[in-house]
Amino acid sequence: MGQRLLMKGNEAIAEAAIRAGCFHYFGYPITPQTEIAHYMAKKLPKVGGVFLQAESEIAAVNMVYGAGSTGIRVMTSSSSPGISLKQEGLSYMAGSQVPAVVVNIVRAGPGLGGIQPAQCDYFQACKGGGHGDYRQIVLAPSSVQELYELTVEAFNLADRYRIVVMILGDGILGQMMEVVEFRDKEEIADIEKPWAVTGHGGKRKQNVITSIHLDPAVLEKMNQNLQDKYRLITENECRYELYNSEDAEVFIVAYGTVARIAKSIIEMAKNEGLKVGLIRPITLWPFPQEAFDKVKDRAKAFLTVEMSSGQMIEDVRLAVNGTGPVYFHGRMGGMVPNKFDILAQIKEIYSRHINS
Numbered sequence: 001m002g003q004r005l006l007m008k009g010n011e012a013i014a015e016a017a018i019r020a021g022c023f024h025y026f027g028y029p030i031t032p033q034t035e036i037a038h039y040m041a042k043k044l045p046k047v048g049g050v051f052l053q054a055e056s057e058i059a060a061v062n063m064v065y066g067a068g069s070t071g072i073r074v075m076t077s078s079s080s081p082g083i084s085l086k087q088e089g090l091s092y093m094a095g096s097q098v099p100a101v102v103v104n105i106v107r108a109g110p111g112l113g114g115i116q117p118a119q120c121d122y123f124q125a126c127k128g129g130g131h132g133d134y135r136q137i138v139l140a141p142s143s144v145q146e147l148y149e150l151t152v153e154a155f156n157l158a159d160r161y162r163i164v165v166m167i168l169g170d171g172i173l174g175q176m177m178e179v180v181e182f183r184d185k186e187e188i189a190d191i192e193k194p195w196a197v198t199g200h201g202g203k204r205k206q207n208v209i210t211s212i213h214l215d216p217a218v219l220e221k222m223n224q225n226l227q228d229k230y231r232l233i234t235e236n237e238c239r240y241e242l243y244n245s246e247d248a249e250v251f252i253v254a255y256g257t258v259a260r261i262a263k264s265i266i267e268m269a270k271n272e273g274l275k276v277g278l279i280r281p282i283t284l285w286p287f288p289q290e291a292f293d294k295v296k297d298r299a300k301a302f303l304t305v306e307m308s309s310g311q312m313i314e315d316v317r318l319a320v321n322g323t324g325p326v327y328f329h330g331r332m333g334g335m336v337p338n339k340f341d342i343l344a345q346i347k348e349i350y351s352r353h354i355n356s
Contacts, residue, residue, distance in 0.1 A: 002184035009144045010174045013077070013103055013167065014039035016151035019186045022073040022101070023049030026063035028056060028082060031115045032171040033105035036077040057082040061089030061102075068098040069209040071196030073155050077103035079171075080121050081112060084129070090164055091130030094226070095211025097195070099158035101151070102136075103167045105174035108334035116334020117171035119256060122311035125168050126285040133223055135230045136164040137237065138284040140255040144178035150282075156189040161233055168284060170307065172257045172336070233286055240288035241280040245295055248277025250349055253316050254305045255281050258337060262305060265339045269346060276346060284312070292319040300353045303327045303346060305337055325353065 007015065014036045017025070025040040037053065044051040054060035060076050067074040078086065083104045093100060104125065108118040123129075125138045137157055141147045147169065154165040197207050213219040241259075244266050245251070252262040259280040269276040279291045279302075301324050304313040310328050317326050329345055331337050 003182045005180055005182065006177055007144060007180050008035060008175060008177050009147050009169065010035035010105065011039045012144050012148045012180050013151050014043070015182075016148040017075050017101065017155070018043055018047060018049070019182070020073065020152040020155040021186075021188050022075050022155060023047060024067050024072055024074040025050070025076065026052050026054055026060045026067070026074070027076045027078065028054055028060050030079045030082045032107060032117075032174050033077050033079045033103065035174070036103060036105075057085035058089065061086035064100050064102075065089055065093050065096070065098055068093065068100045069096070069197045071193035071198065073101075073159070075101045075103065077105070079105050079107045080109050080118075083121065083124065087124075087130035090136065091128075091132050091134060092211050093164050094130075094134035094136065095132060095222070096209045097162040097226075098209060099162050099164070101154045101158055101165050101167065103151075104169070106168065106170045108332070114334050115171060117173075117257060117307060117336065118332070118334055119170060119258065119307040120309070120311070120332065121168065122284065122306070122308060125166050126287070126315070134226065135233075135285060136166050137161070137233065137286075138166045138168050140168050140282055140284050141173065142256050142259045142280065144173070144176065144180050147173060148180050148182065152186050156187070157237065159189055159191045159193075161229060162195070163229070163233070168256070170257050171334075237283060238286050238288040238290060239282035240291040241278070241282060242291060242294065243278035243280065245277040245279075247275050247298070248295070249275045249298065249300045249354055250346055251277045251279050251295060251299050251302050252305055252342075252346075253279045253281070253302055253312070255284060255312065258305050258307060261337055261339055261342075265342050265346070268339065268343055272347075274346060274350060281312070287315045287319065289319050292316075296320070296323040299324050301325045301327065301349045303329060303342070303349060305329045305342060307331055307336065
């Protein structure tokens, strides 16, 4: 590792993108992610890149679609209502297999909601917020250091699989400041892109980027190819952290900011003789089934904690597959889960399933 800088999370994302070879950014301001656009507007012209503030989120995502079609690395960012406006474009990019990185620094909803942090966009990100049978890789950092590292990795994954990769953060991660240790040189995947729309002087067949196929058999074949790719990603790219898992009896399942809170709860639980571990999904899609398989023989119960009404819990229940009870603790509207409330719920789970 090399340079160490104190940076805001949003700025770390932007710096990471530039270091990863992304010199084209199209976006529209919205709190709490606007610093990404500010940073790109300041830095990209200095490195020969292009920053453009579009007239709307819809325009921005379609500019990303067009730029990505040429094979360059490109990014957009927004927060929850803005990401909603980008959904049609993301579906088009999935159908056309155009790689790009999209950042969502989630704020509270529904509707215009509020600018406070939330995790209420899990369904939108992981279940396909737009139309059609498509997926996108969803990465969930839990620190400013991970915002940097996973943003770099997002571009490599996008190119490797010709897919949209979403960085799913929240208002706390975007606004908080931590020391980031940057590598001297990034590992940028060198991937040929024979599909890209570029000038060729008549030396090859014309490339066409499109998601429309009027012949149902052709469209089905295209969809089958996408599903094959998604299965390959599921096999190869699941990422997670197991924390204090060796002898844990109750597992908290949390991601992002909430996983940081969970680690402090685990230390509190230790002082009271409670054996609590953490499963932290880093890829929200593909969801890390393997993490649950590793602990299911000793886990007595699971507690999913989210800044939402309960969205990831559906995937947790599927991963647990009946091997143990799954409980939920959630806060909404920009409220952050309280560690004392969660610890009290863990004690209740203990009395019900372990100390009874």
